[in-house]
Amino acid sequence: MPKVKKKRVGFTIDMTPLVDITFLLLTFFMFTAKFKSEAESEQKFTIQRPRVTPDTTTIPQNDIGIIKIAIDSATNDTNYYYELANETDRQKVWGAVKGLTDQQRTQQQLKVTPEVLNELVRDTRLVRPNTKFAIDADKRLSFKWINDAMNILRKNQATVFNFVTDKKGA
Amino acid sequence: MSGGGGALTTGGKPKRGSSKRKTKKRVGFRIDMTPLVDITFLLLTFFMFTTTMAAPQVMEMSIPPEITEKVEVKESELLSFYVRDDGALFYAMGNDTPERIDLKNLKEVKDVSIRENLKPELENKLIIALKVAEQAPYGEVVDILDQLNQAEGVIVDKLKNEIDPATGKPKERKRRFTIAPLLPEEINLIKGL
Numbered sequence: 001m002p003k004v005k006k007k008r009v010g011f012t013i014d015m016t017p018l019v020d021i022t023f024l025l026l027t028f029f030m031f032t033a034k035f036k037s038e039a040e041s042e043q044k045f046t047i048q049r050p051r052v053t054p055d056t057t058t059i060p061q062n063d064i065g066i067i068k069i070a071i072d073s074a075t076n077d078t079n080y081y082y083e084l085a086n087e088t089d090r091q092k093v094w095g096a097v098k099g100l101t102d103q104q105r106t107q108q109q110l111k112v113t114p115e116v117l118n119e120l121v122r123d124t125r126l127v128r129p130n131t132k133f134a135i136d137a138d139k140r141l142s143f144k145w146i147n148d149a150m151n152i153l154r155k156n157q158a159t160v161f162n163f164v165t166d167k168k169g170a
Numbered sequence: 171m172s173g174g175g176g177a178l179t180t181g182g183k184p185k186r187g188s189s190k191r192k193t194k195k196r197v198g199f200r201i202d203m204t205p206l207v208d209i210t211f212l213l214l215t216f217f218m219f220t221t222t223m224a225a226p227q228v229m230e231m232s233i234p235p236e237i238t239e240k241v242e243v244k245e246s247e248l249l250s251f252y253v254r255d256d257g258a259l260f261y262a263m264g265n266d267t268p269e270r271i272d273l274k275n276l277k278e279v280k281d282v283s284i285r286e287n288l289k290p291e292l293e294n295k296l297i298i299a300l301k302v303a304e305q306a307p308y309g310e311v312v313d314i315l316d317q318l319n320q321a322e323g324v325i326v327d328k329l330k331n332e333i334d335p336a337t338g339k340p341k342e343r344k345r346r347f348t349i350a351p352l353l354p355e356e357i358n359l360i361k362g363l
Contacts, residue, residue, distance in 0.1 A: 019203065022210050029217030034225070049226060050312035053320060057227045134228060139309025143253075143302045146311075147351055150233060159235050162228035163312060 043081070043109065045070040050139040054167040060132050062086065065124050066164070067117065067152075068109070069137035069145045078138075078145060082120050083109040086128070093123045114148055121156045136164035229315060234348055247295050249286050251279065251314060252352060252360050255305040259314065260360050268360050273310070276317050283321035288328060297346040301356055311349075318347070 047070050068081040084090040085108075094105050097119060104110060112120065124131050133153055137146050153161055245264035252260040252268055260268035261282055271278045287296050298318065302311055322345060329341040 015203065015207065019207055019210070022207070022214055026210055026214045026217065029214065029221055033217050033221045035220075050309045052227070052229060052312060052316040055227060057230070059226050059228050136226075137308055139307065139312065141308045142305045143308050143311055143351075144304040146308050147302070147304070150231075150349075154233055154236050157235065160230065160232045162230050163315075164226050165229055165312060166226055 042107065043068075043070075045073050047136055047138050048140060049136070049164060049166040051168040052165045054169070059134060059162070059164055063089070063128060063130065064132045064134060065121065066134045066136050067121075067149050069135070069141060069149060071138055071140065078141060080112050080114060080117050080145075080149070081109050082112050082117055084120075084124060086131075089124065089127045089131070092127045093120060096123050114152065117149070118152045118155065121152055121158065125156050125158060133158050133161040134164050135161060229312065229319065231315075231349070232347075243297055247292060248297050248299060249283070250299045250301055250356075252356060253300070253302045253306040253311060253314070254352075254357075254360055255303040257307055257310050258360075258363075259310075260363060268363060270363060276313055279314055279317035280321040280324075283318055284324050287321070287325045293329070293341075294344045295346075297348070300347075300349045301352045302349065303352045303357065315349075 047068065062085060064085050066083040066085075068083065069078065070081065071078050084093060090108065091105075094100060094110070097116060100110075110116075110120070121133070135146060135149050135153075137149075150161075153159070248264055250262050250268075252262070254260070257273065259271045259273060259276075259279075261271060261279070262268040263286065271282075283298065286292060289296075300311070300314060300318070322343075326343045329343050332341045333339070334341045
């Protein structure tokens with residue numbers, strides 16, 4: 001007697017919970033995502049920040065001038081960079097510096113010498129006296145670089161500032 | 171996805187004559203969700219890989235302004251930490267001979283700071299000076315500052331629990347701290363240690 005062939009029945013998996021979770025995660029990541037600033041996307045270096053015990057402090061977003069001291073990934077040279085977040089202030093401060101090209105005047109961040117950095121910090125303080133300052137330096141650098149930047153801030157009466165760090169264990 | 175469609179009728183009584191007519195069974199419909207799910211997964215993956223969860227944090231620094239005249243401090247109220255060019259770390263009270271701190275045991279910086287700051291005779295009087303050589307690594311300086319900040323939290327908590335006899339209120343903390351480059355005589359002081 002021929003065996004009765006059982007008809008195979010296709011099956012469906014209910015994808016609804018999976019899709020629910022996926023949408024939930026997508027929404028979360030979309031709302032929490034913070035994209036790189038213009039200056040960060042243009043720069044040719046990555047700063048290895050020193051790691052400290054985590055706390056709730058965060059870097060101020062508005063009216064902040066950041067002195068970056070970084071090692072160029074291509075040439076291995078150490079340089080000072082200055083970034084000013086406020087666009088209106090930036091136009092005024094960049095406008096006062098001599099010797100900048102038109103392209104440089106549109107940039108959010110400038111590669112500078114200590115002398116120009118001093119001028120920029122001074123002009124930033126003149127344009128907006130309550131601008132906050134931060135030093136974002138690579139942990140591999142010698143202290144001399146940071147001390148020179150601190151002296152520039154001190155000279156311009158910006159005696160309260162921040163060191164940008166990363167969270168330990170993050 | 172099927173079902174539910176039958177409940178939607180136009181209402182009213184069914185016609186007598188039409189009782190024999192076969193009502194057409196409504197068939198549920200399915201929307202193919204695959205492209206939507208594909209795109210969702212793609213976007214999810216993108217956002218997951220591009221998001222940095224650990225935003226940088228900051229360490230607030232307050233340095234003394236530029237001054238020309240010398241400020242005299244009592245030797246007994248000065249705790250100095252010295253960082254040499256090679257990264258070696260030392261500490262000394264006043265003009266005592268500096269003692270070395272093992273870099274693997276940086277917690278000692280915190281312990282020393284708490285111990286000295288909480289001595290009754292030095293409470294709110296002790297000045298901590300971090301003296302750093304030019305070639306010392308910046309990362310290590312921040313590690314030391316981190317330990318000093320940790321100590322500060324403990325000191326503030328401890329003082330808060332004590333009553334100031336003069337005011338009758340919990341004691342307030344006045345931090346005295348400075349960071350400066352190593353002077354030539356200080357370099358000589360820790361040279362051979």
